[in-house]
Amino acid sequence: MLTGKNYIGNKLSAEGKQSFKTFNPQKNIANNCEFKEASNEEIDAAVRLATHAFKEYKNVSALKKAQFLNTIADEIEAVGQLLIDTYVSESGLPEGRAVGEQGRTMGQLRAFAILLEEGSWVDASIDTAQPDRSPLPKADIRKMLLPLGPIAVFGSSNFPLAFSTAGGDTASALAAGCPVIVKSHPMHAGTGELVASAILKAAEKTGMPNGIFSNLNSSGIEVGQALVMHSGIKAVGFTGSIKGGMALYKLAAERKEPIPVFAEMGSINPVIVLPSALKEKGDYWAKQYAGSITLGAGQFCTNPGLILGLEGDAFNSFVGNLGQELEKIEPSCMLHPNIHKGYNESKQRLSDQEGTAVVGSYDNTLPPNYAQQKVVTVRGDQFLANPTLHQEVFGPFSVVVKCRDKSELKNILEHLEGQLTGTILGNKAELESYHDIVEALTNRVGRIIFNGVPTGVEVCPSMQHGGPFPASTDSRFTSVGVSAIKRWSRPVAFQDWPNELLPKALQNNNPLNLMRLVNGTYTNDKI
Incomplete structure (x- = not known):
């Protein structure tokens, strides 16, 4: 059952004054449900919750995060025919496409869960100390990737599931350890609400902190602008037009603390x-x-x-x-x-x-x-x-x-x-x-x-979905495949840190059994 409300963390909310409906292009009529646009107060509440949740979620074990992602996939499947019917009524796309995209969405989530269970994506690198090195001693330096913080994700028009509420941006950000606030696409707000409810059910079942996910409705640009400009947001994921992507990119660059915008935009292939x-x-x-x-x-x-x-x-x-x-x-x-x-x-x-x-x-x-x-x-x-x-x-x-x-x-x-x-x-x-x-x-x-056609993007570790500007804002990254997780993390080096206080990925005994770069050699051996 659709409510037309926003999810501010795990609570439904409808404080905004503006409302809108989605549209059935096949029947050429508006759909029944009325959606409430998020107010500024709701946007702020969602970001504050996400900021608080990040303090806990960034330290949740990789295995528990993997369980969360797998449970999201289970809950999306459990929505059943209602999700497929809503998708079709809001997009004009056939049911077969809806079923296929649902499968792709679930597959992406499970792929990131597998990545977390293996764990080496954090790129752990260790250079042990050489106190007797001449002419100067060498410090112990250890580096790995850590999550950025709350991420704003913009749902795309042409993929109501795989590039939207629980799509590749959301799945990769959650996998990296970042809470997500989705600005739902107005063309498929009902599909977005159903998926959002599945994510939050999964969060409750797996004990994730409130604020790990929120879903905001909007038919215009104001909610998205406010979200990107909020000081609590640390990066943005976007799939859409060059005009839309560049508008967000410029907003993010003009902030007191500029943040990265990973936008996949135009291409004539x-x-x-x-x-x-x-x-x-x-x-x-x-x-x-x-x-x-x-x-x-x-x-x-x-x-x-x-x-x-x-x-x-x-x-x-x-x-x-x-x-x-x-x-x-x-x-x-x-x-x-x-x-x-x-x-x-x-x-x-x-x-x-x-x-x-x-x-x-x-x-x-x-x-x-x-x-x-x-x-x-x-x-x-x-x-x-x-x-x-x-x-x-x-x-x-x-x-x-x-x-x-x-x-x-x-x-x-x-x-x-x-x-x-x-x-x-x-x-x-x-x-x-x-x-x-x-x-x-x-x-x-x-x-x-x-000797192929460009249409069709395989979701696999070797896929690169991004290119030189304006295909994307940063050609070093992909929005498809498990490498997409790298967008939502940053390298942090620990120098001469007590071993027992280091992140587990960097500790001497390698408790996570990761493949690490130790003194220039890849190994999963203990130090």
């Missing part, structure tokens, strides 16, 4: 089609990429928004096949009327640019909020000269660039902004002759793919 791909599997790749462009109504951060190749008969044939395949695909419903409106405006703006020509377009009449997919083509020199064509269109839209030669292709890649992914289609032998192209692409992306 360039795809390079080499001649061998056209010769060997041109028709296959045309069909695959028509599907990738339209998957989920194009509402993936890794949607292939830019396809590049060398002008000629083979590439022209590929482009024609891509347009034909695109027009065969039945369109999907977008997340919200505002997103549908934004898509149509952006699509039209890019389509109106000088030199563009339509490759393929679905032009049949559709129900409200359904996206008509489209691909346009342009010459390489025209693309280079027009920054508007480099912009992301959030939806099933892509620009195909016909490059005059390898030199122009390389020039385009070198002038692209940072991207989450880059893809090369071809064969192994051809990669060597296009080495400079591969290098240019690698310099602009966080993940480089060979």
Whole structure:
């Protein structure tokens, strides 16, 4: 049962004066439940609770934190069909997508639990003392990662579960030892409330301190702004637009105590089609990429928004096949009327640019909020000269660039902004002759793919989901996979500290049996 209230720690609260409803884009009507926006007093109460909870939670054992994360996964599963139905009614996405995303969310939580149980993520490093070293003695210095403090997490529009209330940012922050306050996304506030209740049930069952988690509702930007500016918040996690991410980044930098904002933002995910791909599997790749462009109504951060190749008969044939395949695909419903409106405006703006020509377009009449997919083509020199064509269109839209030669292709890649992914289609032998192209692409992306599609992000330790700006605000980190935990921690060195008072990860007898760097050698031996 939805209440429409905020969770301030483990208590429901509705002190705010403003309210809003979520929207069912499939039915094109507002959903029934009314949600109360968090007041300034509720925001402050949530942060104060989180600050108090941090003092206890940072010292909770890794095994107990792992139990907490596993129990959250259990409780999300226990919400049952109500969660799936709410997700579908607030997103317009099909039930199969909801079930799959629920599984991914639970899997992420359990992956971080496994990471905690093993424990070596703290990067324990020990250099023992050398009192007789000449000309100066060497101190005993030991270093490890410690949690930052309360984290503000912003739910994303396009993943109501996996990148939202209990998504990767929340799971990784809780794993690191940080309390979390979620600014729930207004498009799926009901889904967020159900997940928040699951997190708090898990916290109660596992004895976590009150304030370890709060969930705040808001339909505008005011709650998020107040949360980021609150002195008790120590870092921010965000997935969304460049405009939204940069606004938070600037706010955080202007604080008396600036804090990091880990934002995953825009990306057009360039795809390079080499001649061998056209010769060997041109028709296959045309069909695959028509599907990738339209998957989920194009509402993936890794949607292939830019396809590049060398002008000629083979590439022209590929482009024609891509347009034909695109027009065969039945369109999907977008997340919200505002997103549908934004898509149509952006699509039209890019389509109106000088030199563009339509490759393929679905032009049949559709129900409200359904996206008509489209691909346009342009010459390489025209693309280079027009920054508007480099912009992301959030939806099933892509620009195909016909490059005059390898030199122009390389020039385009070198002038692209940072991207989450880059893809090369071809064969192994051809990669060597296009080495400079591969290098240019690698310099602009966080993940480089060979003979695949960018849509779909595997949750595993080796995944990198982040890239040079503006794909993310810090390309050294990922928002997907267990390495995401590093965002919410900082290294602290202990010099000449009494052994029994050190964190267990740094003590001589290695009670946690961690793999540690001891005097330059990785070992789990005792000292």
